[in-house]
Amino acid sequence: MYRLLTTMALYAFAALLLPCFTAAQTEAPLKRFAFSHPQMGTLFNISLYAADSTQARKAADAAKARIDEINNSMSDYMPTSELSKLSLTSGSKKAVTVSEPLWLVLSASQELAVQTKGAFDVTVGALSKVWRKAIRQKTMPAKSEISTARKSVGYKKMQLNAADKSVQLNAPNMQLDLGAIAKGYALDEALKAIEQHQVSRALIQGGGDLVAGDAPPGQPGWQIFAKWVTPQGQLRDTLLQVKRCAVATSGALYRFLESDGKRFSHIIDPRTGMGVTHAAMVSVQAPTAMQADALATAISVMGPRKGFAWLQKNYKAIPAIVTFQEKGKPVQLGKLRE
């Protein structure tokens, strides 16, 4: 009995010491490395802490490869992507079994479409094409173009069958567009890929979105900039320290078409077929970048006040900051969490 107790005491002592040793081993010589990768029409920037350049490069290469894989599957610009091929089956009355990642993103999209009554809708592709062209050519789309495209848009026309993870698109010429969610998913997956190389202290940014892993050594979080508007209406960056969360920003700040004194965004209200005209900027902070990305776009579609109220009601724990002009005055709702 005495011996058993001593052995147990020894084990307990060893267990107490162990975390100190492992912590000392992983904490000591970490160095910061940075990588960038152009993909999905934007630049992905990776910052991470690793023991040496070999480990850092392996982790970053894995992240880049994962981002490429997701782009190859989910791009609506690439005719060979899994998503584009799926869109080509629309109206054929055939259900197509899709890959696990595409299933995950499409089911999350469809869930949000139901929750937002179609404000968020990844079947918006036919309208996206019309508005992308309009923005490029700086000309308003013809009413007939919009009404034709609307026939191929609507989340209720996309049927997801959980039993065999298949998708059936029930109207002709439907075009799926994951532009509001796939980048977020790619960020989450890139972080996971990095973590598989025993690197947990990483920050990945893509366009206006980011995902943060563990904090840099000895610091409370990664320093990031969140955008906001001063009472004088100037755009400013505010410093925030974050870890283990994601922040996505959506807004009509850079991509829009000016017509009749209104700015029509590349973010579309699928229920009217029109580019949204409230130039609000929305940042959402969520556990995953996929969720942050999709919610930021959903709020942009609903409009700043309605969208923010909707988020507070349906996602109490998710912080967001929404800035916009109202009657010529800047308004700011909510704030992000450190």
Ligand code: ADP
């Ligand atoms: P960013 O282009 O800055 O990443 P978002 O994340 O808001 O901004 O995504 C905008 C993109 O989402 C559009 O370019 C289009 O491809 C797609 N989209 C537009 N309107 C909607 C909508 N109502 N629901 C889902 N996706 C949309």
Ligand code: MG
């Ligand atoms: Mg988005």
